[in-house]
Amino acid sequence: MSVLVDKNTRLIVQGITGTEGLFHTQQMLAYGTNIVAGVTPGKGGEWVEGKVPVFDSVKKAAETTEANASIIFVPARFAPDAMFEAADAGIPLIICITEGVAVQDMMRVRNYLDQKGVRLIGPNCPGLLTPGEAKVGIIPGDIAIPGNVGVVSRSGTLTYEVLYAMKNIGLGASTCVGIGGDPVNGTNFIDCLEMFNDDPKTEKVVLIGEIGGNDEEKAAEYIANKMTKPVVSFIAGQSAPPGKRMGHAGAIIEGGAGTAEDKINALKSAGVRVARHPEEIAELLK
Amino acid sequence: MSVLVDKNTRLIVQGITGTEGLFHTQQMLAYGTNIVAGVTPGKGGEWVEGKVPVFDSVKKAAETTEANASIIFVPARFAPDAMFEAADAGIPLIICITEGVAVQDMMRVRNYLDQKGVRLIGPNCPGLLTPGEAKVGIIPGDIAIPGNVGVVSRSGTLTYEVLYAMKNIGLGASTCVGIGGDPVNGTNFIDCLEMFNDDPKTEKVVLIGEIGGNDEEKAAEYIANKMTKPVVSFIAGQSAPPGKRMGHAGAIIEGGAGTAEDKINALKSAGVRVARHPEEIAELLK
């Protein structure tokens, strides 16, 4: 068991013939992910890596291959359209890796997808990894091993750091979900905590947060009230100055809200053990 | 029993201080309809007929009075806003009497209300009458008596004609629903047929249609497959020429579709007895 993606995931890659899309398609295929189709408008009929058929539209790809998930690697200005297209084609799970999507676009996308009951991961995220089953995104496959720790994170390489530290002491992950660092995105911490709470394979959970917004605070509230499994956390940005956007569009302390301190305190009050630095997470999981 | 409105309806009147709104508020109050509030922006705090409080917004009116329906009498250019406002205020049943609402506005309204699960009657309709219980609209109260015939109609005065002819031979109505003659509106024939089919008080149903669109054909299909109660019908516009809009924005034979003949044939095939003129409906119900 795992959450969101596994061996039964039938994946479409939107933007499969682009540089990024092609590279990560190769990586995902090498990992064993079941990529059933690619989409690049105007390139329908071609093949990628000799085994993935390319279609002009998600609708055609989905109808032909019965795909149940789609990952998006198209440039930021086209990513909203790609998400609408996947949703309208009836894809229930969309993972958008693309960074730099405009926030008003994302508000429209998110509200539209919610109406349709479509689950979105990202944008600006590393995607999903269920070690040993499916890599749906850009998380390097060799830094994590199968296990019983559910990992959810707003950050990319910081997550790799944690997965790698876990692997080094023999701890594996059930599924790692990179939810992305944008202010308006799809799936949030609480969604993932719920899924991990319900997943029999997951015994402990790692939550990697960062400054900005109040999703960590809300997650803490959820943990205090509902979570039956132990949670370990790290919050990045304790040394970040207010008013400066720390790379991620959502990582900014605005009007005194969204500080690392607030988040850490909220999590600690909810019984979460908070690591002082990322590698310490592995220690706290033992 | 009855459908949609009865003694428990707690009604708001939007546009209560306008000429039309005020006149029909008086008529509805005289009939015994439970009007709990009126709305006219800028006139909050006033009273109508000494007993209906006026509010600036539907939200305030609804919060204060626990209203469960709202009827709209505002001019066409403001009617879409009035419908959005009522829906956002959580009103589950909206009746829009206003004629002449732009069709692109109505498409936006209808799609929005569907998302919210709000039921709309109209626009450009005479509203609802549950004889002896509630008059929510402009159907003259004295032309119908309580009874067991459910009436649904796209037309206004044509409906009065039928109700009056029924009354003249002692037949009464459970509820009369005027769904309006616009091409894009809220509740349609099938919605009403379903409600009448489920309503223990309703034993027979009258369906009054007209040229334009294909709602009558779809209703015929529903009747053939699902309806357990006898249906009598009349379709107006047998003598109407194609391409000419017969008053109602939706009453037009376009591209050869929507003729009275097609509708009558469809209904007859579904076992519906179709009257040759409106007064004959009363005869066919006996």
Added chain:
Amino acid sequence: MKLHEYQSKTIFSKYGIPIPKGRVAATAVEAKHIAEELGGRVVIKSQVLVGGRGKAGGIKLAKDPNEAEQLATQILGMEIKGLPVRKVLVDEAASIDQEIYLGITNDRAAKKPVIMASAAGGVDIEEVAATNPEKIIKVHIDPLLGIRDYQTRDIASGIDLPREYWKSFGEIVKGLWQAYSDNDATLAEINPLVISKDKMVALDGKMLIDDNAMFRHPNLNEMRDLDVEAPSEIEARKYGLTFIKLDGDIGCMVNGAGLAMATMDIIKLFGGEPANFLDIGGGAGADKVAAAMRIILSDPNVKAILFNVFGGITRGDEVAKGILAAMKEVKPTVPMVIRLVGTNAEEGRRLLADADMITAETLADAAKKAVAAAQGA
């Protein structure tokens, strides 16, 4: 409200849709000048608000300015389906490699706008729809979201458009959507949209504007061409009446559109022919009723009038006063049958007691009496 081809194309052009070079002319000399400016062959197209202009000889190809003048003279003298040609559009002629149909309208069943396209453009699209529905691609647009790029590609792919045209086609579809949306159109149509020397051009254009949305578009209202309507219909609109002239001999005045249709129907059922559709609307007062009566009587074919008024908001006494006022003014010589029911019907009947009118209790009775009166007259 219908827009002329040249008006529609001018609007389309503002939304980035390529149209042929050309201008509208009211005289043959103007047409010649335009042809001189354009150089080469031109098309002279009558600007009338009916279909079938080509078959009626209202569209001609001219090889030079002199022929343009000659053909324009000819076309400007024509009537097409009863409408006088007052203007011609002079467009440069285009070579045509493919003709595509592209249109946006409201799908009342889906409650959404629908874009329709077909590789078989240039012909009557309704016929294609009836005989080869699979040749028409339909894509519904979420009215709250608007059109998405991927939908334009789905349409392009659906009509097997060569890929090199997808981008320019997509821009045209988005332009047409914006024209439809911004102008409250009920129809925005390009037929044909042609591929001409590797470029796409909208050769013909048609827009219908929602009369109910005209308050948002005063500029469009100025484009209204009154030729398309019978003078009596224009007169009726002034008074807020909905009037449609028909070919029969029994004038009808009814309150409510559905009841007005039913009244026409019952006249026909009992062997008569209605002369018009006329809805005086809800709450019509004496002045409106008088205007309605004048309009009906201005039709020389009318041999009898049937008044059918079911009082609801409309009050029977008001209607009666209107009839009396109009009778004084126009002194009708045709028999009149009246049926008055509902609000204040008693008072109305009393007011009309001395007037020379045939009264009826039921609609069926009224219709029978009107038919008899018209035939007896």
Added chain:
Amino acid sequence: MKLHEYQSKTIFSKYGIPIPKGRVAATAVEAKHIAEELGGRVVIKSQVLVGGRGKAGGIKLAKDPNEAEQLATQILGMEIKGLPVRKVLVDEAASIDQEIYLGITNDRAAKKPVIMASAAGGVDIEEVAATNPEKIIKVHIDPLLGIRDYQTRDIASGIDLPREYWKSFGEIVKGLWQAYSDNDATLAEINPLVISKDKMVALDGKMLIDDNAMFRHPNLNEMRDLDVEAPSEIEARKYGLTFIKLDGDIGCMVNGAGLAMATMDIIKLFGGEPANFLDIGGGAGADKVAAAMRIILSDPNVKAILFNVFGGITRGDEVAKGILAAMKEVKPTVPMVIRLVGTNAEEGRRLLADADMITAETLADAAKKAVAAAQGA
């Protein structure tokens, strides 16, 4: 991207929002001329992209053109919070009967834009939000539907605005919404919106534009004021790097924003102070790494550099090549600690074997070594 007050107000004005008469000046003489044109008293307002201009003496009232010139001279010579004042806005002075706050921003939790208003305008709205949250009215807007008239009335009523102003206030709210929406703003704010002699006027204006949406707004990009950013940050953007200068002495170069923050945090945890935030992004090649290194070393405070690279898309050997190239060019004299893990880390480490660098296995180890190096230097 932040817009200046005068830029924001010019945009607002295009959307029908009333603003004071006035213009921007780059010299005191210009300011005098504008004051002469306007007549009467004027306000001289420094145009710098920081808050607290008033408290810093950057906003002054002048009674006549001469005083305007004098005050403009003074203000144009100022620095406010480190930013030079290069322009002043000269606005006619307004009498103020009431000050209102009106702003639109994104509510990330609700995933919707939110309009906020308060009868207590003119002050720090964040302070009002913290101390008297009930004094701020919040109305969320459905991003697919846009603003509705009734919502503007709800806001007006919520801040107890006298009814005679509801209509003009509604137009202002709708104008601000359109400005926010059309320009991909993340904030559009009027503070204060004043009632002055029975009219509403936007005395001050502020807009933040979403950098991610700039591709849709080339015209806004031209308004960008580079003064607000440190030169190193501008240089970094050229190379697609995200760089933020801080006050410490340990330069950081990291791939990934979260990891970059965590690296700063751990430096601090072990007693050091980071000199910057620097994310070289995913898949950074040698040229990008070299540029990043130059930018870090351009800061004279930097006493050590910590390279923390977790190879995923980014390849360790590419990073190593970049470091070697930059070292040749800038010949750093500060100690450098490097931690390289993940994709092609082995090759990277091999390439760097001969370079004069301190290596580390874990992030904690690397941070400790960097802190020690900076303190030992």
